[in-house]
Amino acid sequence: MTMRDTIDVGIDLGTTNSAVAVARGASAEVVRNSRGLEFTPSAVYLSGSGSVRVGQAARDRVVADPGNACAEFKLRMGRLDQDKLFEDSGRSMSPEEMSAEVLKAMRADVARRTGDQIETAVITVPAAFTADQTAATSRAAELAGLRAALLLQEPAAAVWAYTADATDLPDRGFSLVYDFGGGTFDAAVVKIEDGEFLVVNHAGDNSLGGKRIDWALVEDHLLPRLRQVSDLGDVTLDDPRYRGVLAQLKELAEGAKVELSQQESVEVEAEITITTGRAVELSCVLTQADLDAVARPLVASSVRLCRQSLAESGLGPESFDRVLLVGGSSQLALVRQMLADPVDGLGIPLDHSLDPMTVVARGAAVYAATRRIPSEVRKSMLVAAGQTHLYLEYEPAGLDPDPLVGGRARADSVQDWSGWTVELRNTTAAPVWSTGSLPLRPDGTFAVRIRAEEFTTHTVTVVLHDPAGSPVETDTTGLTSPTSARAAGWVALRP
Incomplete structure (x- = not known):
């Protein structure tokens, strides 16, 4: 198993459904569950014997056996006295504990698909989540066995997904993220400037879904x-x-x-x-x-929140390039009709080119590929017998055309690394570019600048050679990034 430097895993912990994705180059791949589906119902069933089921099997039980199954518990996280009593077992579970069971299922899906035991992940939260709800999400991640979890606002995750493969973004402008999910609604104004993007304002309703x-x-x-x-x-x-x-x-x-x-x-x-x-x-x-009759007042409320977000940003519809549609409810024909209307809606072009059910998980994974696994977690990750540990230090994303990459080799059998060399080869460049053989210092360290073209996510292979010139197996065979690309610009989130 190759040890990863970056987190790479993104989880959309949704009110109705959850999804998980893993970074693949500049984009991300949604991990299918054991039923072959790209998303899993956020539902938990607890039998009389205490066994836990998550997903569709639990969702079916919400209807057939509501005393022992629960769904839509995400919105009760961070609130007091919200425990669910599972009648047959006599056990109560908090919303955080039930959310942890969903996260465990996501981890298991990734392990089944990739063979990796996931220790870290990026987990998304609604932009309108309170501090208590955000803290509760972190507790759920800990209960699920994740040793480190970064939280990312759902609108920001959507932007990361929509911009992952884009090379035609304007140098500056605004997009509006319209996220109408199963339980919450968020409208977020996103600014793009000089290759970077940030969420500058949002309005939402945690009960509108x-x-x-x-x-x-x-x-x-x-x-x-x-x-x-x-x-x-x-x-x-x-x-x-x-x-x-x-x-x-x-x-x-x-x-x-x-x-x-x-x-x-x-x-x-x-x-x-x-x-x-x-x-x-x-x-x-x-x-x-x-x-349409029952949905219209709810969609109208979402439009008002969009307009509120625009007004608070001091912007009009003419300032926006597009509206990014996110969440299952954004698929309704009425939603798209009302949003597109220049009088009753927003009159801004709509972009629904990505699956609204999985776009947040995809974006979280793309963002996760730009975040290093915390050093305290990485140091404790097991290295297979016979391998040498090669720790790399670099910025996973940025706009630097010649980013610095450093590293250090470690092995119980080697005390002095004199005579050892390392080569970094950019296999995505045309033509292929190499650093050549770089000598390691006696303590096993090295540093070198590599080339990173704009708008490109780079795959760099790293090969370690012993003093005889023979390649040596390591736990790290390369890195995806650094990136000098608008699609992987920095995100700044503002409350």
Whole structure:
């Protein structure tokens, strides 16, 4: 196993779904879970014996067995008295503990895909998260076994993804990140100037998300229809006696919403379990017009938050190059129609070229590739028997055309490194560029400047040779970066 210098792993810990990606050169690859899907439901199920399930199996249990399963706990992180009692086991779990189980599942997916045991990761949080919620996310990472976790605001992660492969960005300008997720909404103004970008302002609502649309469909359409075919009476959305019924209806509403993003109508048919041994048949036709009616006021709220963010930045729509669409709810036709409208919306060109469900994880991984693994973590990472430890010191990203790379070789069997050499070869340059053989100092150290062309993420191989000129296996075979590229510019986040 080759030891990494940079974190490389990005996790979007979402309200409804979570995703993980690993940096691959200038971009990132989303890691599929054991079901072959690019995202995993953020749900936890705890059996009577104490075994934990995460993902779709747990999500299904939220409907079938709500006393022992839980979802959408992200927004309760950092708040007191929010523990979930899992009835059969008698155990309670805090939102941080449940979030940790989701993070463990993400780590396991990466280990299964790459063979690496992940010790560090970049985890995203909504821009509108409070200090308590952010601290709770850090605690969840620690509970999940991550020895170090960097937190990155979701809008910033989206920009990293959208700019990862871009070579045609303007020298200066603004983009607006429109992040309409399952549980939260963020609007962030991002400034690009002289090859760098930063989040200069944001507005958000931690209770405005796709689940609000789901519950509106339940309240306005599915629940009234269920009352007609059953004896539920005036049951409300917060009635604890019928939480199982309501969970079933919400699941149906969410599925109908997804289908209505692609078609004009959908027939909802299901057997709803009212109580043990008693079920009724529910049949209801929902149309695109029905969805638009319940979603319109929520989308209008998101537009107002966008305008607020623009106004607080002292900018008008004409200052923006594009709106970057992020989050599952941004796929709704109504969202795109309202945003594009120059009167009722923003009138700014929309960019939805990346999958809104995984773009945040991708961007987090791209950013992670620019962050070094903390030295205290790296020093404790195991080196395979027979390998030499080669520690590299460099800036993973920047605008320097000739960045400095330093390093040090270590091995129990070598005390004096005189006569040893190292070569750095830029295999992405045309033609291929090499430092030639560089002599190590007696203590095993070296330093050299390498070439880094603009708008390019560089792959540099590093080969160590013993005094006889034979290559020696090390735990580090190269590095991806330093980068002199606009796409990997620095991010500055402002509260």
